[in-house]
Amino acid sequence: MVDAPGTPWHGPASVAVRQANLRERNLAALVAGVCRAESPPSRADLAVELSMTRATAARLVDELVAAKVVDEVERPRSGRGRPALALRPGEGIVALGLAIETERVIARAVDLRGEVVAERVAPSTSRDPERVLDALAAEAREVRALVQARRVVGVGVAVPGIVTEDGLLLRAPNLGWSDVDVAEGLRSVGGLHRIHVANEADMAAFLEAEPAPGRPGEWSDFVHVSAAVGVGGSIVTGGRIVAGEHGAAGELGHVCVDPSGPACACGSTGCLERYVGIEALATVSGLAREDVATELGARAAAGDTGCLAALEQVTHALSVALASVVNVVGISSVVLGGHLATLPPSTLEAVQQRLDARVLGSRWTPVRIRAARGDDAAAATGAAHRALGDLLARPAAWV
Amino acid sequence: MVDAPGTPWHGPASVAVRQANLRERNLAALVAGVCRAESPPSRADLAVELSMTRATAARLVDELVAAKVVDEVERPRSGRGRPALALRPGEGIVALGLAIETERVIARAVDLRGEVVAERVAPSTSRDPERVLDALAAEAREVRALVQARRVVGVGVAVPGIVTEDGLLLRAPNLGWSDVDVAEGLRSVGGLHRIHVANEADMAAFLEAEPAPGRPGEWSDFVHVSAAVGVGGSIVTGGRIVAGEHGAAGELGHVCVDPSGPACACGSTGCLERYVGIEALATVSGLAREDVATELGARAAAGDTGCLAALEQVTHALSVALASVVNVVGISSVVLGGHLATLPPSTLEAVQQRLDARVLGSRWTPVRIRAARGDDAAAATGAAHRALGDLLARPAAWV
DNA sequence: CGTAATAAGTTTGATGGTAGAACTTAAGAC
DNA sequence: GTCTTAAGTTCTACCATCAAACTTATTACG
Numbered sequence: 001m002v003d004a005p006g007t008p009w010h011g012p013a014s015v016a017v018r019q020a021n022l023r024e025r026n027l028a029a030l031v032a033g034v035c036r037a038e039s040p041p042s043r044a045d046l047a048v049e050l051s052m053t054r055a056t057a058a059r060l061v062d063e064l065v066a067a068k069v070v071d072e073v074e075r076p077r078s079g080r081g082r083p084a085l086a087l088r089p090g091e092g093i094v095a096l097g098l099a100i101e102t103e104r105v106i107a108r109a110v111d112l113r114g115e116v117v118a119e120r121v122a123p124s125t126s127r128d129p130e131r132v133l134d135a136l137a138a139e140a141r142e143v144r145a146l147v148q149a150r151r152v153v154g155v156g157v158a159v160p161g162i163v164t165e166d167g168l169l170l171r172a173p174n175l176g177w178s179d180v181d182v183a184e185g186l187r188s189v190g191g192l193h194r195i196h197v198a199n200e201a202d203m204a205a206f207l208e209a210e211p212a213p214g215r216p217g218e219w220s221d222f223v224h225v226s227a228a229v230g231v232g233g234s235i236v237t238g239g240r241i242v243a244g245e246h247g248a249a250g251e252l253g254h255v256c257v258d259p260s261g262p263a264c265a266c267g268s269t270g271c272l273e274r275y276v277g278i279e280a281l282a283t284v285s286g287l288a289r290e291d292v293a294t295e296l297g298a299r300a301a302a303g304d305t306g307c308l309a310a311l312e313q314v315t316h317a318l319s320v321a322l323a324s325v326v327n328v329v330g331i332s333s334v335v336l337g338g339h340l341a342t343l344p345p346s347t348l349e350a351v352q353q354r355l356d357a358r359v360l361g362s363r364w365t366p367v368r369i370r371a372a373r374g375d376d377a378a379a380a381t382g383a384a385h386r387a388l389g390d391l392l393a394r395p396a397a398w399v
Numbered sequence: 400m401v402d403a404p405g406t407p408w409h410g411p412a413s414v415a416v417r418q419a420n421l422r423e424r425n426l427a428a429l430v431a432g433v434c435r436a437e438s439p440p441s442r443a444d445l446a447v448e449l450s451m452t453r454a455t456a457a458r459l460v461d462e463l464v465a466a467k468v469v470d471e472v473e474r475p476r477s478g479r480g481r482p483a484l485a486l487r488p489g490e491g492i493v494a495l496g497l498a499i500e501t502e503r504v505i506a507r508a509v510d511l512r513g514e515v516v517a518e519r520v521a522p523s524t525s526r527d528p529e530r531v532l533d534a535l536a537a538e539a540r541e542v543r544a545l546v547q548a549r550r551v552v553g554v555g556v557a558v559p560g561i562v563t564e565d566g567l568l569l570r571a572p573n574l575g576w577s578d579v580d581v582a583e584g585l586r587s588v589g590g591l592h593r594i595h596v597a598n599e600a601d602m603a604a605f606l607e608a609e610p611a612p613g614r615p616g617e618w619s620d621f622v623h624v625s626a627a628v629g630v631g632g633s634i635v636t637g638g639r640i641v642a643g644e645h646g647a648a649g650e651l652g653h654v655c656v657d658p659s660g661p662a663c664a665c666g667s668t669g670c671l672e673r674y675v676g677i678e679a680l681a682t683v684s685g686l687a688r689e690d691v692a693t694e695l696g697a698r699a700a701a702g703d704t705g706c707l708a709a710l711e712q713v714t715h716a717l718s719v720a721l722a723s724v725v726n727v728v729g730i731s732s733v734v735l736g737g738h739l740a741t742l743p744p745s746t747l748e749a750v751q752q753r754l755d756a757r758v759l760g761s762r763w764t765p766v767r768i769r770a771a772r773g774d775d776a777a778a779a780t781g782a783a784h785r786a787l788g789d790l791l792a793r794p795a796a797w798v
Numbered sequence: 799c800g801t802a803a804t805a806a807g808t809t810t811g812a813t814g815g816t817a818g819a820a821c822t823t824a825a826g827a828c
Numbered sequence: 829g830t831c832t833t834a835a836g837t838t839c840t841a842c843c844a845t846c847a848a849a850c851t852t853a854t855t856a857c858g
Contacts, residue, residue, distance in 0.1 A: 014428065014431065014432075014449070015428065015449055015450060016425050016428055016449040016450055016451035016455070016845090017421055017424050017425060017428075017845095018421070018451075018814095018844085018845060018846080019418070019421065019813085019814055019815055019816090019844070019845065019846095020814085020815085021421075022416055022417070022418065022420075022421055022814095022815060022816080022844095023814090023815060023816090025416050026415050026416060026815090026816085029413065029414065029415055029416075032413065033413075042835070042836090043835075043836070044834075044835055044836075050413070050414055050415040051414060051415055052415035052417075052816080052817090053816070053817055053818070054835075054836070054837090055816080055817075055818080055819095055836090055837075055838080055839095056415070056815080056816055056817075058835090058836060058837070059815090059816090059837095077825070077826085079825090079826075079833085079834085080825065080826040080827065080832070080833050080834070081824080081825065081826075081832085081833040081834030081835065082822095082823060082824040082825055082833080082834055082835040082836070083824065083825060083834090083835075084834085084835060084836090085835085085836085162760070162763065170763060171763075233727070235641075235727075235728065237641055237642070242634075242636050242641060242728070242729075243636070243729070251726045251727070251729065251759050251760065252727060254726055254759050255723060255726060255727060256723065266759055268757070324654060324655065324723050324727070325727050327650045327653055327654060328632070328634075328650070328651065328654060328723070328724050328727055328728070329634065329641070329727070329728065330641075330642070330650060358667070360650050360653050360665055361561070361650065364561065364569060364570075415816090416816095417815090417816060417817080418815075418816065418817090418842085418843055418844055418845090419843090419844090421815095421843095421844060421845080422843090422844060422845090425844085425845090441806070441807090442806075442807070443805075443806055443807075451845080451846090452845075452846055452847070453806075453807065453808090454807090454808075454809085454810095454845080454846075454847085454848095455844080455845055455846075456807095457806090457807060457808070458808095458844090458845095476854070476855085478804085478805085478854095478855075479803070479804050479805070479854065479855040479856065480803085480804040480805030480806065480853080480854065480855075481804080481805055481806040481807070481851095481852060481853040481854055482805090482806075482853065482854060482855095483805085483806060483807090484806085484807090
């Protein structure tokens with residue numbers, strides 16, 4: 001789903017490169033250096049880090065500054081010598097991150113620093129793709145108006161379903177959609193370079209792999225579980241999402257926890273979704289669906305029997321399902337997203353312990369598990385990052 | 400396990416590129432073009448394919464020819480115009496592919512065309528790492544002597560165990576080895592640039608992804624099952640092997656087929672290995688272990704009850720285990736290697752049908768399954784390809 | 799048999815991005 | 829007030845590629 005943008009420098013050597021590509025590549029390296037840095041670097045810092053001459057770094061950075069891809073900021077003077085002009089990712093560059101959920105649509109604008117600079121959320125109860133997309137397009141236009149002073153370099157759309165490489169939404173079970181051309185439906189937003197359509201679970205995982213554009217996250221190899229109405233999963237290796245052939249890697253929600261468990265809409269029985277999906281947890285805990293994320297941990301700590309049972313169910317189901325994932329893929333870090341991100345630490349610990357017991361390689365690399373850091377619209381932010389990734393990969397196109 | 404060799408051109412933009420890298424990259428693109436081609440291309444063909452000028456292509460190819468990385472061959476003249484000098488991967492470049500198995504060691508020399516140009520196999524019954532490695536080193540020296548006229552550009556070693564990134568064999572259960580520095584043990588071969596140590600299942604999968612050096616295989620995304628004494632698995636996406644964190648992606652042999660099944664040495668119960676490993680099949684079929692690969696299909700076709708039962712067992716266990724893999728990873732092509740490559744077509748078809756029934760996405764992309772094409776030392780050839788990959792990625796280092 | 803057509807490969811000068819080194823600028827240290 | 833340090837700038841040299849003209853080797857055809 002998240003492919004390497006910019007052809008000549010990635011993947012197998014399949015096309016010749018020329019001097020212009022050299023410049024492109026070095027511009028990209030500089031932008032990446034600025035985004036990756038903990039504290040704003042100077043031109044000279046970048047030159048050292050990337051082992052290019054100060055002359056080249058300065059010349060290229062000047063272009064990036066002119067294009068507002070990076071900003072110059074004052075840096076508290078430290079030590080002797082001529083003070084440096086520090087560089088940060090440009091505030092003036094944003095991408096729109098859109099998300100379609102079962103009950104609302106979201107439009108965000110995210111800048112190159114990873115800040116959400118504008119947002120609109122609208123309820124969306126219709127099942128009709130055209131109406132939902134029109135509503136989303138309206139919100140997107142509003143958000144774009146809010147950031148009029150900035151340059152919108154792209155759009156990403158996160159959808160809860162299977163997406164082909166050219167952006168066709170094949171099937172979204174929880175929306176009841178089939179074969180919807182999302183990009184076409186958003187054409188009315190207008191003036192957008194390219195519309196990236198991608199799976200919401202992948203986009204949420206992408207945000208964990210890259211908390212700010214171009215900045216690597218805590219882990220670069222992990223399994224991400226996104227739980228909402230449906231339960232999805234994504235596999236990230238080397239900071240990149242592993243896309244299955246049909247664009248739906250990690251149908252984690254339908255990994256079998258117990259063959260003799262409850263029937264699932266997918267036709268199978270005992271799927272993970274039936275144990276840790278929002279419906280299942282609401283039923284067992286006795287909470288309303290919208291309260292599960294906020295209340296479950298507290299109520300269980302207070303001794304609520306239903307909530308305790310729900311946590312035990314989550315612990316069991318997750319450890320069984322994740323064990324097979326970890327064994328198969330050999331990645332032993334797990335990030336829990338959606339309402340599972342709000343599980344109490346004790347539950348995460350319990351899952352981790354049971355996983356260690358079930359996982360072969362745990363003697364060598366013990367299983368690590370943590371909650372996702374994104375907010376409740378992580379997929380929208382991730383989609384925006386995805387779009388900003390176009391610029392990061394080939395800033396030359398924008399200078 | 401199979402990482403991207405050659406730093407500046409792969410992965411995130413993290414270092415500046417200079418004009419020398421341009422040349423390196425274009426040399427690599429030309430070599431890749433020659434290796435990838437169905438029929439030997441001319442300099443002009445390559446120039447068109449890679450969209451570089453004939454002048455540049457010719458100049459760089461001349462260097463590659465001088466270094467014997469590519470050979471010029473006469474091409475049957477076709478059509479008018481000045482006849483072209485066709486180009487093929489150089490016969491004079493070889494890499495050694497070594498493999499350590501439970502009962503033998505193998506040394507091969509494989510040239511850039513993917514031909515095995517020399518081979519030696521020696522039985523190896525010792526459990527002592529030092530003696531086994533010495534024996535392997537001796538065979539490697541013999542093979543190198545056999546190809547003395549050619550240039551040995553690297554060595555790859557396939558081992559049945561978990562290998563760290565820097566080539567330390569952490570654990571090989573079926574050899575009874577722990578923490579063995581394989582590269583160090585082979586130092587006595589002498590004069591080798593770098594020794595790549597990798598997991599045998601990954602190397603066998605690599606050979607399926609790349610049947611000849613630089614030439615993409617039939618599928619670029621698949622799950623590869625390598626069955627021998629142990630059962631391993633590897634996941635290939637985009638022609639590259641997905642390495643788990645601990646270098647042992649795809650512990651497929653220990654995916655659970657039936658929780659109430661027979662106990663496994665790994666501590667769990669009902670693991671795939673207990674159903675499709677060579678031991679299990681020998682027991683059920685009544686065949687000797689060494690006859691399973693050759694006899695099982697024929698005897699079953701002849702109506703042998705034990706062999707029929709063995710095939711049914713394989714069909715069941717594979718379809719259950721692979722279903723979870725396919726669901727989790729979203730890759731719906733499967734290649735069966737080792738003795739599973741000799742299963743009769745009817746069994747493959749049966750597995751595929753049951754998988755389609757179990758796999759969610761099969762309505763969109765039906766499951767495909769085929770036998771591996773490599774011989775019984777595919778891992779050794781794959782390891783040689785791995786080593787040749789160094790040259791393919793950066794031919795400039797050898798011209 | 800000779801000429802035209804075609805296409806491969808070669809030579810030449812121009813272009814453009816980076817390297818290297820000297821230079822300028824802006825601060826702190828003494 | 830001068831020295832030191834380090835950032836940023838300017839200039840020339842280098843070198844890989846491009847573009848286009850040129851040479852070479854073959855087939856097609858009259």
